[in-house]
Amino acid sequence: MSTAQVFGYAIVGLGTQIVEVEATISNGLPQLDLVGISDRRSKQIRAKVRSAIVQSGYKMPDRRIIVNLAPSDIDKEHAGFDLPVALSILLASHQIDRSRFLNIHAMGDLSLTGWIKPAPGQALAVISSQGRGETLVVGDGVNWGALIDTPCLITATTLSDFKSDLRPKVEAAKVSPCSPARATELIDDIKGQSGAKRALAIAALGRHHLLLSGPPGSGKTMLARRLIGLLEPLNREQVIELNCIASLQGTNHFRLNLPRPFREVHHSTSAAALIGGGNPPKPGEITKAHHGILFLDELPEFSHQVLNQLRQPMESGTIEIHRAHHHLQYPAQFQLVAAMNPCPCGWLGSARPCSCLGDAISRYQRKVSGPIKDRIDLQVSVPAVKPEHLLEDFKKLPVTEPEGQTEHERLRSTLERARRFRDHRQSLDDRPLPQQLQSEALAFMTDAANRLQLSGRSIQKVVSIGRTIADLGLARHVTPQHLIEALSLRPN
Ligand SMILES: [Zn+2]
Structure with missing residues (x-):
């Protein structure tokens, strides 16, 4: 033998x-x-x-x-x-x-x-x-x-x-340093939309989940795509993790200069394709979007069953897949960006008349399941751009800032400064956020929480977004003004 x-x-x-x-x-x-x-x-x-x-x-x-x-x-x-x-x-x-x-x-x-x-x-x-x-x-x-x-x-x-x-x-x-892929989709491509761009910057800095609401053609998908270019470059460990996820899908070309993933999921996608599974098990869209963005267009069209699958990974950053005799775990630290029309016809609140009848609007908005809406941090309206504004903007092309920077570059430098500021601030004070509030902000928040009957989760969220807004303005302390802006971005 x-x-x-x-x-x-x-x-x-x-x-x-x-x-x-x-x-x-x-x-x-x-x-x-x-x-x-x-x-x-x-x-x-x-x-x-x-x-x-x-x-x-x-x-x-x-x-x-x-x-x-x-x-x-x-x-x-x-x-x-x-x-x-x-x-x-x-x-x-x-x-x-x-x-x-x-x-x-x-x-x-x-x-x-x-x-x-x-x-x-x-x-x-x-x-x-x-x-x-x-x-x-x-x-x-x-x-x-x-x-x-x-x-x-x-x-x-x-x-x-x-x-x-x-x-x-x-x-x-030899190990070469991790150089980020250059963004090709620039914020400069979007005309107007200052409110949405501000929300994008806040979402980019705090990695907050974002819902964009606006009529068809207002640029919701364009905005979502441009968030990728505003996020922090991946570090080496993250790049290796993404290469490993790609390897599970059969990729045999590994590289360091990866962009963060952007995964657009259609509302007909099955729960299994979204979260992963099968035999042999394969990662789903939420794992393919790890360290990047999971984009759900037409959010109310997704079934409750599919959306509810996102709850656990949105909390824990991982997804557990249970199989006959054992279970396995995939990473799923994605940032959710969703888009929806304000009503079934799409034109509510815009210059064009809305043709929706009866309670169609509230039924449409209720289609987004509560638990998912609860986990979205920011909601921003993306109004239709008026043609005259578009034409005005085109006349001004090419869009460059006084120092010769594009709007995209300027926003990226603002975010880089804010990230350095935040990292330094966190190194000085690592108490939980609500404990860091000073008396004026604390009194404001207590009053707002009572008046708006905010849940514990909502209070946490408003304070965390307020903190991101303060970091964006390089402010050491969160003020009532920061909290007012955070409250205005709360999903309704
Ligand atoms: Zn309508």
């Missing part, structure tokens, strides 16, 4: 768990059995491994082969186990160098002819193997970009490469 062991990776949420892949070859009728994996996966892996071994010029041992994947109680439905299974068999049958490849870590899909293809989620294995100092063999043809900073990765193109001297990739040792 001959045995050999290599290690594979099970993907669990946005992490990995080591899987021991042990092959035993003994006397008996020629047969290949896989234990510790579902029958469906076992059938696929056996067919590919058999063909790849033979096509790569090795011999499939004509004895009894059992490959055990342990532990057996973790999900192994995703791809990537072909390569460790094939390597364990080749090692147990002494067809490749045991002194170099025994106990090695590997992940990859095999083609029938022995090509090693990158498996979805491979970036997660690479990241976690680096943290633990493991030497990992993966398929070639992946642009690892800046994800790798230790020379412990061996890449192979085909299974026959293991006959030769595979060496770790050393070229990857």
